[in-house]
Amino acid sequence: MPASIDLYVAGTPNGQRAVVALEEMGLAYNLHKLDLAKGDQTKPEYLAINPHGRIPCIVDRSGAAPVTVTQSWAICVYLAEKTGKFIPKDPAARARVLEWMFHIATDVMAIHSAHGHLQRHSPDKAPATIAWAEDRVRDALAYLDRRLEGRDYFDGEISIADLAFYPVYNRRRGLVAGNGMKNLLRWGAAMDARPACKRALEIVS
Ligand SMILES: N[C@@H](CCC(=O)N[C@@H](CS)C(=O)NCC(=O)O)C(=O)O
Numbered sequence: 001m002p003a004s005i006d007l008y009v010a011g012t013p014n015g016q017r018a019v020v021a022l023e024e025m026g027l028a029y030n031l032h033k034l035d036l037a038k039g040d041q042t043k044p045e046y047l048a049i050n051p052h053g054r055i056p057c058i059v060d061r062s063g064a065a066p067v068t069v070t071q072s073w074a075i076c077v078y079l080a081e082k083t084g085k086f087i088p089k090d091p092a093a094r095a096r097v098l099e100w101m102f103h104i105a106t107d108v109m110a111i112h113s114a115h116g117h118l119q120r121h122s123p124d125k126a127p128a129t130i131a132w133a134e135d136r137v138r139d140a141l142a143y144l145d146r147r148l149e150g151r152d153y154f155d156g157e158i159s160i161a162d163l164a165f166y167p168v169y170n171r172r173r174g175l176v177a178g179n180g181m182k183n184l185l186r187w188g189a190a191m192d193a194r195p196a197c198k199r200a201l202e203i204v205s
Pocket of ligand 1: 012015036054073
C-alpha cells in the first residue's frame with residue numbers, strides 16, 4: 001500500500017532537508033525524484049502540485065483533505081508538529097529552536113547559495129566577488145561554531161534546527177575542516193553517526 005505522504009525532491013540541500021526530516025521522524029513516504037536539469041519541475045503535472053516549480057514539496061493525504069507543503073523549512077516545521085518530534089512544546093524553547101532554524105534559513109543559506117551560484121554558474125567568475133562570498137560563508141559558519149561551544153545542538157535537545165542545517169553542513173565540510181571549526185566538526189560527527197541522516201543523503205545525493 002502506498003504511503004500517505006508524497007515527496008517531490010531532488011538531490012540538493014533544500015531537497016535533502018525534507019528527506020532528513022522524514023527519515024528522522026520515521027515517516028513513510030512515496031519518493032518522486034525530479035530531474036531539475038531536464039526541467040521536470042516545469043512540467044504541467046508538477047506545476048499543478050507546486051505552481052512555483054521548485055522542490056521540495058510534500059503532499060500529505062493522511063487527513064480528511066490533502067495538505068500540500070512547499071519550502072523545505074516549512075516542511076520541517078509541519079512534520080515536527082505532525083509527529084511531535086524534534087520541536088519543543090514549551091513556547092520559549094520552541095521559539096529558540098525556530099530562531100536558530102530561521103537564522104540558518106536566511107543568514108546562512110542565502111550566502112551559501114549565492115556563493116555556490118557564483119562559483120559554478122556566474123559567467124565572469126569574478127575572483128574578488130567569489131572570495132567575498134566565501135568569506136561571508138566562513139563568517140556564517142564560524143558563528144554557528146561559536147554557538148556550539150559547550151553545546152551538543154543548536155538549542156537544547158536535537159531539533160529541526162539541527163536536521164535542517166545538516167545538508168548544508170554536508171556541502172561545507174571542506175570549509176569547516178579547513179578552518180578548524182572544532183565545535184561544528186563535533187556536531188557534524190554526531191549527525192553523521194545518525195542512521196537516518198546517513199540514509200537521507202544516500203536517498204537523494
Ligand atoms: N526556499 C526554498 C528553495 C526551493 C528551491 O529553490 N529549490 C530549488 C532546488 S534547491 C529548485 O527547485 N530549483 C529548480 C529551478 O529553479 O528551476 C526551500 O527551502 O524549499
